[in-house]
Amino acid sequence: MHVVVIGGGVVGVTTAWELNRRGHQVTVLERHDTAGDETSKGNAAQRSYGVVYPWADPSMVFKALPWLIKQDGPLKLRLPPSLDAVRFMLSTLRYAWSPGLFGLNKRAMLRLGIHSRERFLRLEEELNLAFDGGHRGLLHLASTPDELEVYRGTQRILNEMGIASRLLTPEQVYEAEPGMARNGPLYGALSYDTDGTGDCHLFSQGLARACQDKGVQFRYNVQVERLKANSQTVEAVLLRNETGQQETLAADAFVISAGCWSPELVRPLGLKLPIYPIKGYSITVPLKNPEKAPVSTIHDDNYKVVSTRLGDRLRATGFVELAGFNRDIPEARIATIRKSVESRYPGCADLSAAETWTGFRPMTPDGPAIIGRGPRSNLYLNTGHGTFGWTFSAGSADVIAQVIDGEEPAVCLDAFRPGRHQE
Ligand SMILES: Cc1cc2nc3c(=O)[nH]c(=O)nc-3n(C[C@H](O)[C@H](O)[C@H](O)COP(=O)(O)OP(=O)(O)OC[C@H]3O[C@@H](n4cnc5c(N)ncnc54)[C@H](O)[C@@H]3O)c2cc1C
Structure with a gap:
């Protein structure tokens, strides 16, 4: 055919x-x-089979407003919002408040993630592709005790699905990520042991x-x-x-x-x-001091920025922005991403030399x-x-x-x- x-x-x-x-x-x-x-092209480079979740998350509805108002907040909305953006947000709310839907969709996505991991392993065995990829796990840092509690709940569903994870103490985090500075708020982390990374481009x-x-x-x-x-x-x-x-x-x-x-x-x-282009930003930079850089990939929940090691480069990514197909890259967004990297991994790279990028997640409202x-x-x-x-x-x-x-x-x-x- x-x-x-x-x-x-x-x-x-x-x-x-x-x-x-x-x-x-x-x-x-x-x-x-x-x-x-x-x-x-410039995404966060995570093959995060265990960290997949539906966009319409009921627990996010009440977090969204403070995130919108905070200057460094991860959620941005271009004002005045377009009709498409308003429709998309209303539709998201409808799905978020549909009883039981989040759990069903989350499990369906985790099942697809598990299958995708198997297919990637097979593909990598078959082909010797060079894409700075690996399966060295993913860390979700907890910068507040509340966040750590949320991770305990997350672990229950991971256990149910047979996805390996561990709750780490701050000391265990520093052991796993020896380049990480001890200067940010850190109460522990959830480690997704079988997740991976790689340059999608x-x-x-x-x-x-x-x-x-x-x-x-x-x-x-x-x-x-x-x-x-x-x-x-x-x-x-x-x-x-x-x-x-x-x-x-x-x-x-x-x-x-x-x-x-x-x-x-x-x-x-x-x-x-009803696919809406949810904008995000990334920086990619060659490492100056690889020993001061992440070993694999971390979610810094303090700034909601993801930093990923790609061979001798670092990719850091952030923001969820409803702005249509606008390709501008405001300096303020990049500054926030840099701030996160500098707080956790100071001196790993010359961030002023980073290549910047923006792209659109093809998001469905559920x-x-x-x-x-x-x-x-x-x-x-x-x-x-x-x-x-x-x-x-x-x-x-x-x-x-x-x-x-x-x-x-x-x-x-x-x-x-x-x-x-x-x-
Ligand atoms: C900031 C950010 C961070 C992200 N981080 C991650 C991550 O860590 N892990 C993860 O899994 N995902 C991540 N994503 C999401 C991921 O990048 C996307 O889901 C994925 O790239 C979508 O791939 P795609 O092939 O569907 O779309 P695209 O890569 O956009 O490909 C679609 C292609 O279709 C072509 N096309 C469209 N219309 C036409 C036409 N009419 N004729 C010819 N060609 C056409 C386009 O040119 C394009 O090349 C992130 C996204 C963003 C923006």
């Missing part, structure tokens, strides 16, 4: 890999000139090359304008090709992996995807991604992965390939069903 994958981010590339492995002819269409150049590009070696066709600098469909099937995509000409490309099946830009492709077919068959019999979706697209990529690629081949997916996809926001 000839399958066209729209979008060459980490989700599209892993999907192409799995489909090719199953013997399909695959074409990836990507408007940039290389793979992984949008949201998959390097991975996407390396896997795209491996796909090409196996015969997958990557067409870069190609903009898909719309799907050409009848009432039963998608017949073709209409695209603006590498030379600026319009072209029609027919195939047997189509997968939408266009991240934040997926809704516009399926809306004409009657499927509304939280789970959108994985499954779309509104035509040969149209499939693997998109809307929000905060966890890097983490879920290997697992979601495997399950969408199973769906396309008519097999029972390895993970129950009820929580991820494409039509759920219209129910």
Whole structure:
């Protein structure tokens, strides 16, 4: 079968890999000139299989307001908010207050995370990709006693799902992370022992090359304008090709992996995807003193900043901002991220020399991604992965390939069903 994958981010590339492995002819269409150049480029670099949670979290509703007001707070809203942002927030509240939904979605996401970890381990065994990746665990620091109590609750669900974790004392944290300075508030940490890291951009590009070696066709600098469909099937995509000409490309099946830009492709077919681009920022910097840097990856709950070791570089990431597709990088956001790194890992790098980046998490108002068959019999979706697209990529690629081949997916996809926001 000839399958066209729209979008060459980490989700599209892993999907192409799995489909090719199953013997399909695959074409990836990507408007940039290389793979992984949008949201998959500068993310927090965590493969956080144990730290996946739905965006619509009832416990966050009352924390959100103080976070919005605080100058260094992690949540930002561009004023005046757009109609899309207001709709998205109202929809989030509706899901957050749906009794029992958070727990169901959290468990579904953890199951997909567990599967994704297995698929990543297999992929890393098969291919020798260089992406500064590893599985050395993840630490969630507690800068207040209350936070530590919350982690005790989190541990119960991790135990239920068979995910290895430990509560660490401050001394155990400093042992695990010898470069960490003893000057910030620290009451302990939750250690997710089997979580991982890795540069999603390097991975996407390396896997795209491996796909090409196996015969997958990557067409870069190609903009898909719309799907050409009848009432039963998608017949073709209409695209603006590498030379600026319009072209029609027919195939047997189509997968939408266009991240934040997926809704516009399926809306004409009657499927509304309420994906909102949740903005975040990162800095990446070469290490000056690697012994003073994180060993793996840490969430500093004091500033809500994530710092991750990527070989001889440090990536630090923060902020959840509703500002539409605005690509500005205000100095104040970067200053907060730097402040977090300087407080926990002073002297590890020259932060003034850091490369800055902003990107958009393709977020659904409830939280789970959108994985499954779309509104035509040969149209499939693997998109809307929000905060966890890097983490879920290997697992979601495997399950969408199973769906396309008519097999029972390895993970129950009820929580991820494409039509759920219209129910
Ligand atoms: C600040 C920040 C930190 C993050 N940290 C983490 C983390 O630590 N761990 C984690 O798991 N996830 C993280 N994420 C989320 C993760 O980066 C995303 O979920 C993931 O990259 C989404 O991948 P994707 O392939 O779906 O989308 P993208 O990477 O955006 O790829 C979609 C591709 O489709 C292409 N495209 C769109 N429309 C068209 C069209 N019409 N024609 C042709 N091409 C098209 C785009 O050019 C793009 O390349 C973070 C995100 C942000 C912003």
